[in-house]
Amino acid sequence: MLIRRAREGDAEGIAHVHTESWKTTYRGIVPDDFLDHLTIESRLSHWEKTIRSDEEDQILVVAEQDHGNIVGFACGGKEREGKLPYDGELYAIYLLKEVQQKGIGQQLATHVVHHLQTHNMKRLIIWALERNPACRFYEKMGGTPVQTQSLRIGGQDLIEVGYGWEDLSLFGEESLPDC
Template identity: 70%
Template sequence: MQIRQARQGDAEGIAYVHTESWKSTYQGIVPDHVLHHLTTESRVPQWEKQIGSGEKDQILLVAEQQDGDIVGFATGGKEREGKLPYEGELYAIYLLQSYQQSGIGRQLVGRVVQHLQRLQMRTMLIWVLERNPACRFYEKMGGIPVHTKRIRIGDKDVTEVAYAWSDLSVCLTSNEVDE
């Protein structure tokens, strides 16, 4: 397994992981009609745009098998809302279900954290749906729930939780993670 910076040509693989992860992770959490209408094709333009953006403070990484298939991705950068006292943000991390709990997620988060540290950021947060099974992963990596907010997905209100790290080195030294 190789963790590398996303490049041109990766958008379809990232979009596939994004949609399939939503469908497997959020079943019963977000409305079924939202999940049924997700397609790889509809997400490709979003990822092509992000890959081509050239944003210096953001990073988009993929986990790639030897055969070239993308099985996971993570993206992060400067915290986007400015409402909480954290400098960096893990924007998203998704793995195909069959690759979860294999250590790949921990590697992806570690690489995003290293990027944030190179940008002189010492703190980070991630917004996660409250009922997402990955909440336990963030807790094992030292994340602490610090805030909640309600968002609307489809026709349903759901709660998001902000997990935060006031010291990014905690993410890099956690050895008991089995995401």
């Protein structure tokens, strides 16, 4: 498995992972009608624009299998809302269902975190739907629930949880075995 920075030509693979992971992860959380209407095309322009972005503090990385298929991605940069005392944000991390629970998410997140640290970011937040199974991953990586907020997806009100790291250098420390 290769973890690398996204480049021209990756947008379709990223949009595929984004769409499919929403459909598998959020089924039973987000309205089915909303999920059933998600398409790669609806996400494609966003990812093409993100790849072309020249924002130095932002990063988009992909997990690529040996045969070239993108099976996951993560992106992050400056915290976007300015309401909480965090300077960095992990905007998104998604994996195809068949490659989850194999350490790939940790590798992707760690790449993003290292990039944020090189841009002098010290504290991190990530937002996740309250019933998202990945919340356990964020807790395992050392995140603490610090805030909730509501959002509306597909006509349904949902709760989003903000997981924070007060010290970005400790990201992932919780997941390491005691020596």
